[in-house]
Amino acid sequence: MVFHLYLWTCSVNFLIMKNVIIICLIGFVQLTACAQKTIDFEKYNPPSTLVVPEHKLTMAKFPFIDIHNHQWDPSTGGVSELIPDMNALNMQIMVNLSGKGFKSTNGRNGEFDVNTHDYLTQYLSNIKKAAPGRIILFTNISFVGFGDPGWTEKTVKELENDVRSGAQGLKIYKDLGLRFKDKKGKFIPIDDPALDPIWEKCGELKIPVLIHSADPKPFWSKMDENNERWLELITHPDRKRSDTDPAPWDSLIAEQHRMFKKHPHTIFIAAHFGWYANDLATLSKLLDEMPNVYTEFGAVIAELGRQPRMARKFFEKYQDRILFGKDSWAPEEYTTYFRVLETDDEYFPYHKKYHAFWRMYGMALPDSILKKIYYKNALKIVPGIDASRFPE
């Protein structure tokens, strides 16, 4: 009897085990099937089946000035190497905002240094030799020693010297606000009064200041499924910011606007549409309040390409205040810019999914506005450009 009971228990156990194994197997098969139904967001990029007219522009309709570019090779070889690509794009003039490049990024308290006046003059003379008139340099300033007595005077003098030698503008990197610190280790506000004489000097010299402050606002937001820049932050985790690292987005932007308003006789170019390309109504208000401010759309064309009607109205209204800028030098990416500006193409791809997982639509701007964006506005505010390089 005991033996019989034991056998019975064994067979019941075996039955349970068998069922467990079967259930597990079914579960595994189902899971595998499920995994095949899921595709990574990063990978999902089906070619569009939409059949509509396409105008894949490889060159701009008019010769243009790229007001926002960075180049790091000041040799004659480095200069002449750019020309074939520029010609193919119809880029008549490239503005290299890094006229003094970077020297080191590890200064005291996160300060950084730029190259010397000699670097700039050598660069300018190489341009004259290799491609006269085709590349323009904006100078940069060193924040090393900021807060030391005489820093402002020394910096203003150097700026004057650079402009006398041929620099045609000043570029301020986003490190002002995000990284530069004073002697006490405090972040330098963009509207720090010690910088006032620099902005005033630029007004006096009639050179524009192109300034990039902060970064796209979603870099400050929670990194989750509601963040439009989630993919960019996953790809570049160092771009993630918070209200304490180093400051809230709104306060950095407010510092920049206070500085613009404090120097109404200086021309400022707010880089990247001032990070308001996704909110053109606010940008309109800001441009109305600050007539000395211009803007350029480097790295934010995807924001305009997703709202072609609103953007076109904006370009119509502010056609005298917008300049063509691209930022990173990747000649094959300019096509998206030309297509958004010039064509009425629909639903065409952008080149970087982490900027835009959506597609583009063209604004079909008229020639009169295109000419202003491509070169007339830059001719108006950047001194010393030969206007005869451009059509009427």
Ligand SMILES: [Zn+2]
């Ligand atoms: Zn830039």
